[in-house]
Amino acid sequence: MTAPKKIIYRVVSGAISVAVFVVIWSIASTLFNTPILLPSPTDVFHSAMSMLYEGELLIHIGSSVKRLIVGMAVGVPVGALIGCAMGWFPTVNALLDPYVRMANSIPAIALIPFSLLWFGVSEFSRYALIFYTVSLCVLLSARAGVRSVSEIQIKAAQSLGLGEKEMFVRVVIPAVFPSILSGVRTGIGLGVMVIVAAEMVGASDGLGYLIMEGRSHFAVDRMIIGILGLGLLSLFLDRSFTYIVEHVMPRWSTKRRVGN
Amino acid sequence: MPSEHRKSAHYLLGAISVVAGLTIWAIAAWYTDSALLPTPVSVLKSFSEMTQTGDLYQSVFDSASRVIIGYLIGTLAGISTGVILGGSKLISELLSPLFDFFKGLPPIALVPIAIMWFGIGEMSKYVVIAYIVWIVVAVSTLSGLREVPTIRIKIGQIMGLSHFQIYMKIALPTAMPYIFLGMRTAIGFAYVALVSAELIGANTGIGYLIMDYRFSLQTSKMIAAIVLLGVLGSLTQMLFDIIIKRTRLYLK
Numbered sequence: 001m002t003a004p005k006k007i008i009y010r011v012v013s014g015a016i017s018v019a020v021f022v023v024i025w026s027i028a029s030t031l032f033n034t035p036i037l038l039p040s041p042t043d044v045f046h047s048a049m050s051m052l053y054e055g056e057l058l059i060h061i062g063s064s065v066k067r068l069i070v071g072m073a074v075g076v077p078v079g080a081l082i083g084c085a086m087g088w089f090p091t092v093n094a095l096l097d098p099y100v101r102m103a104n105s106i107p108a109i110a111l112i113p114f115s116l117l118w119f120g121v122s123e124f125s126r127y128a129l130i131f132y133t134v135s136l137c138v139l140l141s142a143r144a145g146v147r148s149v150s151e152i153q154i155k156a157a158q159s160l161g162l163g164e165k166e167m168f169v170r171v172v173i174p175a176v177f178p179s180i181l182s183g184v185r186t187g188i189g190l191g192v193m194v195i196v197a198a199e200m201v202g203a204s205d206g207l208g209y210l211i212m213e214g215r216s217h218f219a220v221d222r223m224i225i226g227i228l229g230l231g232l233l234s235l236f237l238d239r240s241f242t243y244i245v246e247h248v249m250p251r252w253s254t255k256r257r258v259g260n
Numbered sequence: 261m262p263s264e265h266r267k268s269a270h271y272l273l274g275a276i277s278v279v280a281g282l283t284i285w286a287i288a289a290w291y292t293d294s295a296l297l298p299t300p301v302s303v304l305k306s307f308s309e310m311t312q313t314g315d316l317y318q319s320v321f322d323s324a325s326r327v328i329i330g331y332l333i334g335t336l337a338g339i340s341t342g343v344i345l346g347g348s349k350l351i352s353e354l355l356s357p358l359f360d361f362f363k364g365l366p367p368i369a370l371v372p373i374a375i376m377w378f379g380i381g382e383m384s385k386y387v388v389i390a391y392i393v394w395i396v397v398a399v400s401t402l403s404g405l406r407e408v409p410t411i412r413i414k415i416g417q418i419m420g421l422s423h424f425q426i427y428m429k430i431a432l433p434t435a436m437p438y439i440f441l442g443m444r445t446a447i448g449f450a451y452v453a454l455v456s457a458e459l460i461g462a463n464t465g466i467g468y469l470i471m472d473y474r475f476s477l478q479t480s481k482m483i484a485a486i487v488l489l490g491v492l493g494s495l496t497q498m499l500f501d502i503i504i505k506r507t508r509l510y511l512k
Binding site: 012013102110112113214218230232 | 271366
């Protein structure tokens with residue numbers, strides 16, 4: 001498929017998806033006929049517009065995104081570093097593996113009470129949760145990435161006379177980078193999940209807070225706006241990340257470009 | 261032989277590291293308030309205390325039945341959605357943005373509205389767990405059906421099979437590994453949804469216990485409950501793997 005055709009195809013499939021969703025929703029709200037529990041799409045659209053005009057919606061989205069960015073800015077390098085070390089040195093792996101296994105088996109959401117206990121209801125406790133989730137996710141994929149560097153590549157580099165240090169920079173890092181990026185992508189999704197949970201349990205802004213506040217005021221339209229906003233935000237972040245990887249740094253894309 | 265040697269060295273180092281970690285934890289706990297960081301021994305003690313009162317069994321039973329019922333409903337719905345929509349490549353591709361959107365929607369965001377719609381009882385928990393399982397399984401079923409090699413379908417056509425027969429006998433079996441992979445991933449998501457639902461609105465279950473112990477500052481019990489949750493999750497996934505292996509469902 002050529003590029004413009006692909007774009008048209010995407011726009012059409014997006015539009016059809018939205019249309020199907022809105023139609024099902026309006027049918028359900030008409031049949032159900034209890035606006036206080038299930039408002040119609042137009043009602044929700046109107047209150048979303050007014051929230052957008054008052055700037056309220058952007059504040060909530062902004063604070064959720066800010067938390068995500070801060071947590072990721074620290075979590076990605078830390079996770080990548082530890083993951084690479086674990087993949088490259090068997091001793092480091094043996095030492096840290098039990099902890100990684102344990103951390104991996106406990107859902108990050110279950111740790112929210114912990115972070116509230118240690119760091120209080122603060123911005124820092126939310127950063128800590130995102131940091132934890134994202135670094136673990138990136139760590140796992142970086143480790144898998146280092147392990148997937150083929151022996152032949154390393155042997156070839158050795159026979160070409162590369163030293164240990166050059167080998168790491170020239171062979172290992174380029175081979176690992178795509179896996180780190182795919183770890184970051186998964187991390188964005190998990191990070192959104194955790195940030196919402198943290199905001200629901202204790203925060204005064206953010207999309208998670210918007211949902212919780214809607215619940216306590218019995219304002220279902222605000223809850224739906226929060227939920228849809230979250231879904232859109234997560235979709236937007238995911239798509240823009242893939243777009244950036246594929247267009248700005250196509251060399252690192254995990255997508256195999258067959259036929260190029 | 262050398263790989264076996266390496267393996268035992270791996271476990272030895274791991275054990276040393278765990279012992280060192282526990283020691284550091286114990287020393288740190290010695291100098292900290294026990295409400296913030298209890299000692300490893302007190303966590304163990306709390307756990308045995310919890311097993312003696314019936315609370316723990318009741319909570320584990322409640323959480324497990326939520327996960328099982330929600331997971332079963334979600335898997336059934338997910339596979340049927342995937343199979344129905346996957347029959348047409350056009351429909352499955354046109355609707356894929358919708359599924360991407362729902363996949364990105366954290367289940368915890370739906371907990372408050374599920375409680376509002378279905379009440380604080382068991383129903384809202386089943387719905388939230390079933391929802392995320394449904395999406396995960398449906399997406400993997402759809403992508404499995406999309407990945408069926410054209411050559412297999414062509415062969416079916418040459419053999420004179422009808423469209424329906426090709427779908428049932430060739431496409432679906434080829435997509436099976438994807439479906440099982442989705443079902444396995446869904447176990448983790450089901451546990452996340454379970455904890456989300458129990459942290460925010462429940463009167464029983466392990467997630468509720470964690471939150472309850474936090475409020476009453478019984479941190480050692482809280483840690484025990486969190487670890488128990490992790491153990492249950494891993495056990496479920498191991499059980500799934502064993503069943504799949506035994507029944508050889510991955511093989512075509």
